[in-house]
Amino acid sequence: MIKIDCLVVGAGFSGATIAERMAAGLNLKVLVLEKRDHIGGNAADRLNDSGILIHPYGPHIFHTNSLRIREYLSRFTRWRPYEHKVLAQIDGKLVPLPFNLNTLHALFPAAEAHRLEQQLINQYGENARVPILKLRESDSENLRELADYVYRKVFLGYTTKQWGLRPEELSSSVTARVPVLINRDDRYFQDTFQAMPSAGYTALFRRMLDHPNITVRTGEDFFLSRNQIRARRIFYTGPIDAYYDYRFGRLPFRSLHFKHENISQERFQPAGTVNFPNDHDYTRCTEFKYLSGQRHPDTAIVWEYPAAEGEPYYPVPRPENESLYKRYRQLAANENNITFIGRLANYRYYNMDQAVASALSGCGVAA
C-alpha cells in the first residue's frame, strides 16, 4: 500500500497544474498516475521519425487573454510568438477564416463585396464581431442573405462532418458562436497573447512536473491501481462517467482519427491549417512547421477525420448530454476527498488556458 498526500489522475494540463501547485505551493507529496505512456495529455508533442515536432492528438495553439495564466505557464517555458492562420476551401478558393472582410472580397464580385462591406460597417461598426444568428435578424435583405451564405458555405458542412449531426440537433450555442468579423484581421484567434512553447509542450510539462515532491507514473490506469494507493486527497481528471462505472450510461464524445504524414518537401500548404467545410471526409489539414517555426527540408502534416468511435475528444453539445452530465455531477458532489477537474471530468471543451485556470481554482492554490 502506497500512502501519499495527494493523488492526481491524468498528466494533461489539468493534472500537471494541480500536481505542480500541490507540490510547490503546499509542499505536499504528490503521485501522478497517467494511463498513456507519456505526459501532456492531448497537448503532448513529440518528434516524428524525421525529427519534425508534431502533435499526435491534433494541432494545439496556445492563446489566452489571461495575464495570470500566461505568467504562471511562463515559469515552465519560453514562448515563440505565433499567430495562427486558417484558410477554408470554398468554391475552389482558399479564403481566410473566421469569415472577415477579406473573405467577403475573395468570394464575392468586387461591386457586391464593396456594397456589403459598407452595409456591415454602417449597421455594426468597424471591428465588430457579429454572430451569424444576429446577422440573420438584420433589417437588410442583403445582410440576411450574407448570413445564409456564411451558414451554408462555412458552417453547415463543417459542423455536420465534425459532429455527425445537423446544427439543429446540437445546442443552439454552437451556431450562435459562428462570427462574421468586420475587419481585415486574418488571424484565427484574437486573444492578446498567442504563442507556442519554444521547446514544445512536452518540455513544458516535464518542467511543471519536475519537482522533488512529485512522482509520475505513466502507463498506469488509476482504476487498476487505486486499491494499492491511499491518498488524503484525490484529483481526478479522467472521464466522470468512467469513475462511476457508466452507471447512468456513457457521456457522448466525438472522436477524431488523425492521419499523420511526413512529406519530402519544405512546405505543403499556404497556411498553418486549411479547412474543408464542403468537400472530403476530413475536416482540416495542419502543417506543423508553421506552429513550431522549425526549419527542416521535410514537412509534417495531419489530416483530421471526425469519428464516432475512439478517444474522447469533444463533448457533444446537446441539452440531453448536459442533463446526463449533471446526474454524474450530483454523485460527485457527495464525495469528500475527491475533486473532479478537467475537460473529461467536467464534460466541457476547455482551451488549454481554461484548463489551467479551472485547475488552479479547483485545487484552491493560487499561482
Ligand SMILES: Cc1cc2nc3c(=O)[nH]c(=O)nc-3n(C[C@H](O)[C@H](O)[C@H](O)COP(=O)(O)OP(=O)(O)OC[C@H]3O[C@@H](n4cnc5c(N)ncnc54)[C@H](O)[C@@H]3O)c2cc1C
Ligand atoms: C483536436 C484538438 C485540438 C485542440 N486544439 C487546441 C488549441 O489549439 N488550443 C487550445 O487552447 N486547446 C486546444 N485543445 C484543447 C486541449 O486539448 C485541452 O484544453 C487540454 O487537453 C485539457 O487538458 P486536460 O488535462 O483537462 O485533459 P487531457 O489533456 O485529456 O488529460 C487528461 C489525461 O487523463 C488521463 N486519464 C484519463 N483516465 C485515466 C485513468 N483512468 N488513469 C490514468 N490516467 C487517466 C488521460 O490519458 C489524459 O492524458 C484541443 C483539443 C483537441 C481534441
